[in-house]
Amino acid sequence: MERLEYERVKASIKTLLGIDLSYYKDEQMRRRLDSWLARSSKASWEDYFAWIHKDEREQQRLRDYLTINVSEFFRDPERWELLRTHVLPRLLQEQRQTHRPRLRIWSAGCSTGQEAYSLAMLCDDIGVRPAPYLLATDLDRGALKKAVARGPYNVEEVRHVSPSFLQRYFEPGGPPYLVRENLAQKVIFREQNLLADPFEGDFDLIVCRNVVIYFTNEAKETLYRKFHQALRPGGFLFLGGTELIPHPQIYGFASFQISFYMKKVV
Numbered sequence: 330m331e332r333l334e335y336e337r338v339k340a341s342i343k344t345l346l347g348i349d350l351s352y353y354k355d356e357q358m359r360r361r362l363d364s365w366l367a368r369s370s371k372a373s374w375e376d377y378f379a380w381i382h383k384d385e386r387e388q389q390r391l392r393d394y395l396t397i398n399v400s401e402f403f404r405d406p407e408r409w410e411l412l413r414t415h416v417l418p419r420l421l422q423e424q425r426q427t428h429r430p431r432l433r434i435w436s437a438g439c440s441t442g443q444e445a446y447s448l449a450m451l452c453d454d455i456g457v458r459p460a461p462y463l464l465a466t467d468l469d470r471g472a473l474k475k476a477v478a479r480g481p482y483n484v485e486e487v488r489h490v491s492p493s494f495l496q497r498y499f500e501p502g503g504p505p506y507l508v509r510e511n512l513a514q515k516v517i518f519r520e521q522n523l524l525a526d527p528f529e530g531d532f533d534l535i536v537c538r539n540v541v542i543y544f545t546n547e548a549k550e551t552l553y554r555k556f557h558q559a560l561r562p563g564g565f566l567f568l569g570g571t572e573l574i575p576h577p578q579i580y581g582f583a584s585f586q587i588s589f590y591m592k593k594v595v
């Protein structure tokens with residue numbers, strides 16, 4: 330797609346879906362959009378937008394495609410093990426020492442809920458008491474709907490859930506699986522655009538995994554700064570398996586374990 334046409338498509342998508350593609354890498358996004366149009370039955374973007382204007386379901390399909398909300402429970406299990414063995418024990422110790430009433434955790438870009446529920450299971454299992462304040466946000470309303478509905482999740486999505494967790498935290502009778510209501514009650518789901526909306530603050534842990542891969546470098550930098558602000562000193566940012574902050578000190582972070590960055594205490 331040519332630049333001028335891309336600008337027009339971007340403007341239509343912003344008006345229609347509220348997603349500003351200028352924060353996403355151009356090349357990749359243009360290629361994705363080209364292949365989306367090729368797969369539709371429409372000959373041009375003009376025809377396509379005229380068609381989906383009144384079709385909410387097609388709008389949701391386009392939104393799903395653009396935001397790519399693939400997820401699973403305990404994605405990259407070895408990193409979750411680091412969370413269990415190195416990060417959470419440290420946060421709990423600090424909570425006791427500083428008399429913080431409870432841990433504050435945020436799953437940013439939570440998609441259909443698997444990451445937030447993984448956090449809820451892990452905290453319950455290691456005995457985080459009282460239960461943490463656990464916020465989970467995403468800009469994709471359709472994804473959040475599945476999260477709030479507690480699933481259903483297929484076999485692939487639960488492949489890293491241990492048999493004992495499956496038994497304790499999921500309704501019997503799967504697949505497909507639903508998380509139990511008492512686990513779901515521990516998570517607050519909310520719609521939020523990380524590139525436009527205000528953030529809450531004072532978090533002990535922000536989990537933002539596999540979200541920034543399609544963002545421009547500028548958008549990533551802004552986001553890292555905002556995450557830094559939203560963490561308490563000594564708090565952690567947990568990124569995706571392939572996401573690295575090349576010079577974390579620029580943003581006030583120190584590398585901790587692989588995928589984990591700690592907000593420096595000044």
Ligand SMILES: C[S@@+](CC[C@H](N)C(=O)[O-])C[C@H]1O[C@@H](n2cnc3c(N)ncnc32)[C@H](O)[C@@H]1O
Binds near residue numbers: 439466
């Ligand atoms: C690949 S999923 C990652 C889900 C989960 N964090 C994981 O690692 O399994 C990426 C999610 O980021 C969300 N996302 C993309 N851009 C966003 C933005 N600007 N604000 C909030 N969420 C966004 C998408 O809607 C999608 O659900």
